[in-house]
Amino acid sequence: MDHFEYRDGALYAENVPVADIVQRFGTPTYVYSAATLSRHYRVFDDALAGIDHDICFAVKANGNIGVLGVLADLGSGFDIVSVGELERVITAGGDPARVVFSGVGKRVDEIERALEVGIACFNVESEAELACIDALAQRMGVVAPISLRVNPDVDAQTHPYISTGLKENKFGIAIDRAEALYADAAVRAGLAPIGVDCHIGSQLTTLSPFRDAVGRVLDLIDRLAGRGIELSHIDVGGGLGVCYRDETPPTPAEYASAIADMLGDRPLKLILEPGRVLVANAGILVTRVALLKPGTAEDDKHFAVVDAAMNDLIRPALYAGWHRVVPLQMNTHGGQTRSWDIVGPICETGDFLAQGRELTLAAGDLLAVRTAGAYGFTMASNYNARPRAAEVMVVDDAMHEVRARETLADLMRGERRLPFS
């Protein structure tokens, strides 16, 4: 459930007409609903009520300080993949002691900063990283809490670019190597092995890959316990899917109960790293139709050129992501009804937001790209020298600019001509 609804034919974000947001902030603009975000967090948290758990929101899905702040206030922890995300969490008021640090290529300075602020756990993805964290922790006179991110070799049955739990993927440590590495970690003075982690992919719409992965990880935990290595948490990663079109992903309740069943009575704390499921439907991308380019021949394509592009929302180009596109105002004019390709102005054929959508459009119309709150702005770029969009958070009947639209000066910040030319 989300709080983007039509009232008398006009799209609202909570109690604000989205057209009012456009009037004040222009287009393209990301619009988030705080009530939707809170609701999604609570539904997820409530589903886990019977289990000792910690929700660590995956910052890469949406790192806006305003978004992170709402989640921090709700009590969320955070899953980060860079020191930049760590500083975002701290700036937003998140607790570093509730941060887990994932990623295959953590740099020395990133590990040092994470040790300095005392994060909850490093999700270690290689032998080399294990040795590096040990050395840095010893040099700093601290002990680094670690878990190994194991690669359980299960097929998440999602888009290949967002599948991460197969042997051929770069992520994690092969599960059959993990036991030996835990034994190694246990005798290193700079490391405290406290947990185990896996993350098999994103936009998962069935429970079976989760069950397979968690089963394999629990077997590992049991084998380690047999060797005297007692872990206190299992981190099952993120990946629960959302409905973009007609997918029917498991509900948070179904997901939670499947995991709880598998944990049984093991005294393990459950850590989860949801990203998409918390924020995707809490955001839309609002764009204006710049002009129409209808085809003339029977089999021609009809293009609606809008002012948002693949630099604002790359999911359609990158993963064949499908987003619903809806008008801000229903049925007010005699536009042209066609099967439109909604394309941006960027010089790439892959620059489209949607293809073949039956819509009635005229130049100047405003459109909302739904389910854009996850992997939307965080993946935005300045390609074609396009300033990145504004981000606005609605709270009931108020709108708050949580990131100003970039200016042309922002675009060129730090650049200069050669000194001798």
Ligand SMILES: *Cc1c(COP(=O)(O)O)cnc(C)c1O
């Ligand atoms: C991307 C990612 C997540 C979040 O995935 P979602 O599909 O957005 O829930 C969680 N953990 C890790 C390690 C990730 O890389």
